[in-house]
Amino acid sequence: MSAHDRDPPGLVLQRAIHGRQAVTEVVDRPLEPLWRGLLVYRGLTLVSAVVVVLLTLDEFAAPGGAVVVLVVMTAWTALSAYGYLGGAAGPPDRRGRLAVADLAVTVAVVATTPLVQSPAQVAADAPVSGSYWASGAVLACALAFGLPGGLAGALVLSVALVAVSARLEAELGDIQLLVLAGLTIGFAATVLRRSAERVRHAVAEAAAAAERERLARAVHDGVLQVLAHVRRRGTDLGGEAGRLATLAGEQEVALRTLLTVGPAAVDASGRRDLAAALRALATTRVTVATPGYPVDLPAACVDELVAVVAAALANVAMHVGPEAPAWVLLDDLGDRVEMSVRDEGPGIPERRLAEAEAEGRLGVAKSMRGRVSDLGGTIELDTGPGQGTEWTIGLARP
Amino acid sequence: MIDESNEITVMVVDDHPIWREGVARDLTERGVRVVATAADAEAAVRIAVATRPQVVLMDLDLGGTSGVRAIEGILGRLPGTAVLVLSASGEHVDVLEAVKAGATGYLVKSAGVEELLAAVRRTAAGFPVFTPGLAGLVLGEYRRLAEAPSGAPVLSARETEVLRLVAKGLTARQIAERLVISHRTVESHVQNTLRKLQLHNRAQLVRYAIEQGLADG
Numbered sequence: 262m263s264a265h266d267r268d269p270p271g272l273v274l275q276r277a278i279h280g281r282q283a284v285t286e287v288v289d290r291p292l293e294p295l296w297r298g299l300l301v302y303r304g305l306t307l308v309s310a311v312v313v314v315l316l317t318l319d320e321f322a323a324p325g326g327a328v329v330v331l332v333v334m335t336a337w338t339a340l341s342a343y344g345y346l347g348g349a350a351g352p353p354d355r356r357g358r359l360a361v362a363d364l365a366v367t368v369a370v371v372a373t374t375p376l377v378q379s380p381a382q383v384a385a386d387a388p389v390s391g392s393y394w395a396s397g398a399v400l401a402c403a404l405a406f407g408l409p410g411g412l413a414g415a416l417v418l419s420v421a422l423v424a425v426s427a428r429l430e431a432e433l434g435d436i437q438l439l440v441l442a443g444l445t446i447g448f449a450a451t452v453l454r455r456s457a458e459r460v461r462h463a464v465a466e467a468a469a470a471a472e473r474e475r476l477a478r479a480v481h482d483g484v485l486q487v488l489a490h491v492r493r494r495g496t497d498l499g500g501e502a503g504r505l506a507t508l509a510g511e512q513e514v515a516l517r518t519l520l521t522v523g524p525a526a527v528d529a530s531g532r533r534d535l536a537a538a539l540r541a542l543a544t545t546r547v548t549v550a551t552p553g554y555p556v557d558l559p560a561a562c563v564d565e566l567v568a569v570v571a572a573a574l575a576n577v578a579m580h581v582g583p584e585a586p587a588w589v590l591l592d593d594l595g596d597r598v599e600m601s602v603r604d605e606g607p608g609i610p611e612r613r614l615a616e617a618e619a620e621g622r623l624g625v626a627k628s629m630r631g632r633v634s635d636l637g638g639t640i641e642l643d644t645g646p647g648q649g650t651e652w653t654i655g656l657a658r659p
Numbered sequence: 660m661i662d663e664s665n666e667i668t669v670m671v672v673d674d675h676p677i678w679r680e681g682v683a684r685d686l687t688e689r690g691v692r693v694v695a696t697a698a699d700a701e702a703a704v705r706i707a708v709a710t711r712p713q714v715v716l717m718d719l720d721l722g723g724t725s726g727v728r729a730i731e732g733i734l735g736r737l738p739g740t741a742v743l744v745l746s747a748s749g750e751h752v753d754v755l756e757a758v759k760a761g762a763t764g765y766l767v768k769s770a771g772v773e774e775l776l777a778a779v780r781r782t783a784a785g786f787p788v789f790t791p792g793l794a795g796l797v798l799g800e801y802r803r804l805a806e807a808p809s810g811a812p813v814l815s816a817r818e819t820e821v822l823r824l825v826a827k828g829l830t831a832r833q834i835a836e837r838l839v840i841s842h843r844t845v846e847s848h849v850q851n852t853l854r855k856l857q858l859h860n861r862a863q864l865v866r867y868a869i870e871q872g873l874a875d876g
Contacts, residue, residue, distance in 0.1 A: 485747065486675040489768050493681060496771055513769055517747060545769070550791045550826040552799020553751040588791055588828030593802050603827050651827075 291457035292404055292450055296356075299400050300342045306394040307338050313392065320387070322379035330373050330390050337366050338394075345401070360398070360405040364414055367391060367398035371418070374425040389425055399439055403447035407454065411447025415439040480516065488513035514545050533560040535598065538567045539591050546584055547574055551591040556598060559659055565636055566600065566654065569629050573602040573652045581606030597657045605649040609642075667783045670695040670712040672703040672729060673745075674722035678768070682716065682745070685772045691779060700724035704732035711737060714783050717762065719746040719753045727756045734761040743782040745775070755796045758853060759860035764788025786846060787853050794826035797852055804859075812855040821848040 311334075314327050321327045344359045370391040378387060389395070399418055403411025419436040426432055488509045495506025535558050536551035543549040558566075570589055577587045581604050592599045629652070633640040638656035669691050673679040676698075683693040695710040697703040699721050707715060715733060719726035730742050742762040744754060754765055764787055766778050778788045801819070804811035814822065817838075824834045831849070835842045 486678045490677050490681045492769065493685065493772055497685075510769060517769075548791045548828055550795025550798075551751075552802065553755045553796045554799065554803060586828070588826075590791070590795060590823065590826045592823065592826075593799060595802065595806055601827055 291453045295404055295446070295450065295453075296345055299397060299404060300345060302400070303338055303342065303394065303397040306392070306397060307334060310334065310388075310392045310394045313388065317382075317387070320379060320382055321377055322382075323377045326373065326377040327390070330370060330377060333366075334370055334391060334394060337363075337370075341366075341401075356401075357405040360401040360410070360414075363398040363401050364417055367395045368417065368421040371395055371421045371425055383426070386431060389422060395422075396439055396442060399443045400446050403443050403445075404450050406447070407451035408444065408447035411443030411445075411450075412440070413443075415443030485513060485517060488516070511545055514543065531560050532557040533563040535563045535566060536591055536593075538563050539570060539589055539600070542567070542571060542574060542589060546578075547587050547589065549589045549591075552593050556591065556593045558598070562636060562656070562659060565632050566656065569632050569640070569654060570600060570602055572629050577602075577604040577606065577650075595658075597655060599656075600654040601651055602654075603649060603651040608644045608646050608648045608650055610646045666690070666692045667714060667779060668692045668694045668710075668712045669714045669716060669779060670697065670703070670707055670710060671716045672697045672721065672726070673716075673718040674698045674720070674724075675718075678718075682775070686776070686779065689772070689776050691776070698722070700726065700729035700732065703729040704736070707733045707740065708736050711740075713741060714779055715740055715742045716745050716779070717742055717757070719744060719757055725753075727753060727760050730757055730760040730762055741782045741785065743778055743788060745770075751796060754793060755800055758793065758797065759856055761857055763853060765790055765793040767792070787850055789825050789849055791826050791828045794822050797856065798822045798826055800856060801852070812859045814852060814855070818848050818852055821845055822852050825849060 311331055314321075314331055318324045318327065341359060341363050345356060371389050374389040375383070377390060395418060399411065399414040402414030406413070415436075418439055419432070422432045422435060492506045492510040492513060495502040495504075495509065498506075534555035536554070536556045539551055540549050574587055574589070577585055585604055585606055587602065587604045590601045590603075592601075630640050633654055633656070636656055637659075638654060640655075641653045642650065643653065644650040669686060671679050671683050671686075671693060673682070673696075679696050679698070683696055687693050694712050695706045697706045701724065703715070703717070703721075715730075717726050717730060721729065726744070726746070733740055734742065741764075742757075743764040743766065744757045744762045745766050745768060746754065746757075747768055758765065763785075764778060764782050766775060766788060767790065770778070781788050798819070801812070801814050801822075805813065820838065821834060824837065825831075829837070831842055831845045834845045838845075
């Protein structure tokens with residue numbers, strides 16, 4: 262009953278478009294939630310830095326300087342947040358440039374530590390200027406440039422930390438955390454971007470398929486009907502009109518095949534529908550019979566089988582005549598598939614077959630046999646004078 | 660066997676006017692009485708009930724409405740009607756559904772006028788019109804059903820053999836010669852393959868209706 266429930270193509274297209282809008286957020290801006298998270302994190306770390314500095318203000322060597330640093334941090338947090346949020350609408354590298362500027366400002370803030378703190382504070386391992394707030398710039402680099410960005414940002418900030426405190430071992434824990442955060446967020450950003458790219462690709466493919474279906478419908482309702490009509494009337498009229506009718510008929514079949522079959526697609530596990538691929542061989546003289554459901558086999562296998570069938574059909578055109586009819590049958594026996602290519606030509610007399618083989622002239626047959634045996638299948642030729650020829654190709658389902 | 664003296668009455672169902680009128684004229688010129696035409700499924704059922712044609716020539720793609728639905732509708736009210744599907748090639752699943760719904764023949768639209776006329780006469784006389792393509796579809800359907808749990812229809816070895824030969828493009832006469840059986844026997848084997856599929860489909864529909872009824876009650 263599936264045919265009844267099949268959606269009209271217009272609906273499929275609409276659905277594809279709606280789906281597209283729904284996934285736009287995920288696909289075009291996959292890191293948006295992480296950016297928003299970063300801004301929240303920055304706000305919280307800013308508050309914590311401000312509170313800590315204000316509570317301990319009387320310990321600073323230059324309390325006025327410490328307050329100025331806080332003001333700069335607050336202003337920069339607001340400014341960069343505005344920039345990051347608007348970055349989605351701006352050019353793609355705008356956030357990248359902002360992240361680099363962020364890192365520079367952060368390093369500058371950290372560098373003020375020896376200028377504002379008293380020797381007692383430094384001796385007591387008081388947090389550097391900016392404190393946890395500084396790590397936000399590393400996360401911004403990670404989001405903007407992925408894994409390399411996160412790592413580079415973490416290293417730059419680590420160097421600044423060691424430079425201002427002049428004690429590597431004291432900063433080691435912070436440096437580890439910075440590198441870890443840069444790596445993790447950078448990796449997440451890279452992976453998210455890649456999967457978004459994949460989704461984008463899939464959406465584009467679905468839209469292309471829907472568009473092809475829509476075109477097929479339009480052509481089916483218009484051009485094909487007229488071609489079919491020309492073919493029928495022309496055949497009746499005979500003469501020149503009859504020849505035109507033949508041409509119209511060939512184009513009708515070709516167009517119909519192109520639209521209804523299309524190139525047989527490969528699915529995610531590398532399999533292709535042998536039935537659809539064989540149906541694409543149908544012409545005005547070649548009749549193809551297959552099951553109505555897909556007969557999926559490994560794509561390479563399908564390509565070889567189709568090539569063998571096409572070679573047999575070309576052989577018919579050459580030896581029996583370009584207009585000679587031929588029939589292709591695909592029978593799906595579950596654990597194996599069987600194909601037959603039949604014509605009603607004069608057949609190949611036993612003697613001639615042997616002669617040709619002896620002279621090494623049986624090129625086509627030989628290459629067909631070779632291809633099938635490479636696949637591990639069987640191929641038989643049934644022929645005789647006046648009996649036509651029938652190739653039977655069998656293959657256990659790989 | 661095929662009575663040509665009696666005028667055959669036909670209804671042409673197709674959503675495309677050029678095609679519909681062209682087919683109607685071709686048939687009329689050759690002595691077939693086209694009693695009605697219709698462009699969509701709903702009109703097809705309504706007009707068929709009013710005009711009672713012997714043969715319905717049915718396109719499956721009726722501009723958004725389903726030819727299969729139309730076949731079900733027509734055969735539900737007029738079980739004696741013969742339905743010949745005249746459709747574009749490539750609509751494989753639809754063709755199979757149409758046959759399961761009770762159509763007894765299938766012809767591609769690219770078939771010539773004489774071929775169409777012969778098919779209409781065969782259909783009117785109660786014989787199936789099998790193209791190799793349809794035989795391939797029906798064969799495939801039996802192969803698929805064979806994988807399914809029991810209760811599915813099964814073909815005899817001879818029926819399978821006949822169906823395979825039809826799918827390979829042999830005519831009934833050629834098949835009779837090759838298998839050394841009568842032409843009539845070949846026809847009846849072919850007819851059986853369709854009938855079993857239609858019966859199975861009808862049984863499934865009934866079962867489905869009962870299940871739905873029980874579920875709703």
